[in-house]
Amino acid sequence: MAKAIEKWVEKIAALTQPKEIFWCDGSEKEAYKIIEKGIKEEKIGNMPIFHKLNQKSWPFSYLHRSHPLDVARTENLTFVCHPDKETSGPNNNWMPEKEAKEKLISLTKGCMKGKTMYVLPFIMGHPQSPFSKCCVQVTDISYVAISMRIMTRLGADALKIIGNSDNFIKGLHSIGDLDPKKRFIMHFPHENLVWSIGSGYGGNALLGKKCISLRLASWIGFKEGWLAEHMIIIGVEDQNGNITYLVAALPSACGKTNLALLKSTLKGYKVWTLGDDIAWLYIGEDGRLWAINPEMGFFGVAPGTNPKTNPIMMETLKKGSFFPTLFTNTALDIDKNEPWWEDLTTNYPKNLLDWQGNKFIDHNTKAAHPNSRFTVSITQCPTLSKEFFNPKGVPISAIILGGRRASLAPLVYESLDWQHGVFLGAMMGSETTSAASHKVGVLRRDPMAMLPFCGYNMGDYFGHWLEIGKRLKNPPKIFFVNWFRKDKDGKYLWPGFGENIRVLKWITERTQNKIDAEETSIGYLPKFSDFELSGLNISKEKFKSLFSIDKKSWNNELMEAEAFFEKFGSKMPLQLKEEFNILEKKLNG
Numbered sequence: 120m121a122k123a124i125e126k127w128v129e130k131i132a133a134l135t136q137p138k139e140i141f142w143c144d145g146s147e148k149e150a151y152k153i154i155e156k157g158i159k160e161e162k163i164g165n166m167p168i169f170h171k172l173n174q175k176s177w178p179f180s181y182l183h184r185s186h187p188l189d190v191a192r193t194e195n196l197t198f199v200c201h202p203d204k205e206t207s208g209p210n211n212n213w214m215p216e217k218e219a220k221e222k223l224i225s226l227t228k229g230c231m232k233g234k235t236m237y238v239l240p241f242i243m244g245h246p247q248s249p250f251s252k253c254c255v256q257v258t259d260i261s262y263v264a265i266s267m268r269i270m271t272r273l274g275a276d277a278l279k280i281i282g283n284s285d286n287f288i289k290g291l292h293s294i295g296d297l298d299p300k301k302r303f304i305m306h307f308p309h310e311n312l313v314w315s316i317g318s319g320y321g322g323n324a325l326l327g328k329k330c331i332s333l334r335l336a337s338w339i340g341f342k343e344g345w346l347a348e349h350m351i352i353i354g355v356e357d358q359n360g361n362i363t364y365l366v367a368a369l370p371s372a373c374g375k376t377n378l379a380l381l382k383s384t385l386k387g388y389k390v391w392t393l394g395d396d397i398a399w400l401y402i403g404e405d406g407r408l409w410a411i412n413p414e415m416g417f418f419g420v421a422p423g424t425n426p427k428t429n430p431i432m433m434e435t436l437k438k439g440s441f442f443p444t445l446f447t448n449t450a451l452d453i454d455k456n457e458p459w460w461e462d463l464t465t466n467y468p469k470n471l472l473d474w475q476g477n478k479f480i481d482h483n484t485k486a487a488h489p490n491s492r493f494t495v496s497i498t499q500c501p502t503l504s505k506e507f508f509n510p511k512g513v514p515i516s517a518i519i520l521g522g523r524r525a526s527l528a529p530l531v532y533e534s535l536d537w538q539h540g541v542f543l544g545a546m547m548g549s550e551t552t553s554a555a556s557h558k559v560g561v562l563r564r565d566p567m568a569m570l571p572f573c574g575y576n577m578g579d580y581f582g583h584w585l586e587i588g589k590r591l592k593n594p595p596k597i598f599f600v601n602w603f604r605k606d607k608d609g610k611y612l613w614p615g616f617g618e619n620i621r622v623l624k625w626i627t628e629r630t631q632n633k634i635d636a637e638e639t640s641i642g643y644l645p646k647f648s649d650f651e652l653s654g655l656n657i658s659k660e661k662f663k664s665l666f667s668i669d670k671k672s673w674n675n676e677l678m679e680a681e682a683f684f685e686k687f688g689s690k691m692p693l694q695l696k697e698e699f700n701i702l703e704k705k706l707n708g
């Protein structure tokens with residue numbers, strides 16, 4: 120009798136009608152065969168799926184150009200279809216299941232005609248972890264097949280674990296005809312199913328990432344008592360060799376990957392990498408909070424990455440072999456046949472093609488798309504922590520939350536306790552970026568950097584965070600960071616990148632109770648004398664402007680938060696309303 124997975128694949132094939140079915144085993148040989156297929160047989164418009172880059176300077180690297188109207192996540196076309204609207208909450212688009220399925224079936228019928236359907240079995244999480252999830256995604260584009268092999272534990276192991284059972288998360292993906300009007304990314308949490316059609320881009324198409332490991336996993340975590348978060352995981356080693364493990368949530372394109380691979384500018388300090396985008400957090404037997412990274416790769420923002428800002432990533436990108444390195448929508452230096460993006464070098468290469476493959480002439484536009492990215496295996500990262508391979512993950516001492524704020528939010532501050540931290544995290548705001556297809560630079564509420572990724576009602580999500588805090592014996596301290604505060608002339612006040620180690624040092628010292636802090640209306644702020652500024656040209660005055668709290672702006676922030684919280688009606692936990700009143704009093708009392 121056919122296995123459940125075979126039956127499911129057959130059912131999908133009957134609907135999508137591919138010319139052939141390709142079961143991927145995850146091997147190296149197979150990967151390069153699929154890349155060859157992408158170069159010779161598959162196309163987007165008239166462009167081949169992959170372009171082979173200079174293999175001497177960029178070993179095992181390939182450039183992929185997506186459809187020009189398919190360059191970012193599309194939040195307006197992303198739906199979470201719980202059986203009832205309230206469970207999905209005002210933070211998600213929703214449709215009745217019947218209507219959603221009818222739409223999807225009509226768009227998917229015959230969509231793989233003449234194409235290869237790749238079957239990708241993979242595991243999110245360490246195979247020996249009780250939290251790991253076996254998944255199967257089908258797709259009709261080699262770019263997604265290769266990306267998934269880099270980003271997940273893809274191959275025969277997953278098939279072995281699944282065996283005859285139907286205990287696996289299902290992902291049905293097709294690029295369709297790439298018409299944005301026929302694009303949907305739909306989640307059916309009660310069926311462990313993601314159905315995505317019409318896009319080949321990142322979070323829309325690599326279903327193991329945001330769709331499964333955040334939207335579906337956050338719902339599973341809500342029911343089972345753990346958290347799936349948009350967080351990096353790092354270990355900060357101090358001069359004495361002690362390692363403190365931290366997680367940090369920042370909205371898309373707000374600095375997670377750079378923080379996860381930070382090269383310390385402070386002697387004796389070092390950052391160990393465990394993850395750059397997603398963390399699953401659970402309460403260990405010791406009553407502490409533990410974190411594991413379900414992914415195996417980085418899908419990182421290219422612009423801004425260079426040997427100065429992120430030398431460790433530059434090294435990681437050139438270490439491909441078993442895994443290739445992919446570039447998506449970067450520019451191309453045609454003389455060198457190398458990828459290029461803004462700020463990779465100070466000057467433009469002489470002969471450059473822009474991200475759409477046209478000659479780059481107009482220097483008022485961007486050569487690389489602002490959301491151009493690289494896909495690279497985490498195993499190539501020279502600062503990878505050995506604990507990455509520990510199925511238990513690492514115990515967490517601090518949670519960092521943050522956003523992109525030109526004003527208002529100080530460089531770093533600490534909440535008074537867990538509940539206060541959850542409140543500040545719930546009211547968090549950040550300026551939008553090009554990681555999703557909306558207007559860039561607009562301030563919006565983005566609680567815990569999870570607004571686009573929470574797979575259920577965020578009112579319940581806030582309650583879940585409070586509940587987790589109650590169950591923790593020694594909850595991690597919660598901190599807030601903002602690398603993006605600007606001065607009057609619109610220049611960043613803080614140098615960022617490797618210098619962010621100074622903020623991490625203050626945070627780890629606070630978790631070790633080594634230093635005290637200034638209590639203010641919004642929480643604890645660093646004392647000037649405790650904050651390591653040696654070697655930086657930052658005056659006491661500049662320090663003050665990095666940390667100033669403007670009463671009027673904070674009151675305005677409270678008003679926006681109130682309007683946001685109201686959307687969740689009776690789902691909004693009372694404790695957060697109490698915290699709201701306390702902060703309002705403190706600011707104005």
Ligand code: GTP
Nearest residue numbers: 371372373374375376377420422423554602615616
């Ligand atoms: P996603 O992959 O979308 O989740 O993004 P991310 O949070 O991992 O963001 P990433 O680290 O890729 O950074 C996004 C952009 O912010 C890049 O262009 C970086 O160069 C820039 N950036 C990162 N860290 C800093 C910093 O400390 N200061 C400044 N000024 N810019 C930064």
Ligand code: SPV
Nearest residue numbers: 192321322328329371554
């Ligand atoms: C993000 O947008 O937060 C990303 C990229 O990490 S994507 O995989 O497209 O979600």
Ligand code: MN
Nearest residue numbers: 349371372396
């Ligand atoms: Mn992300």
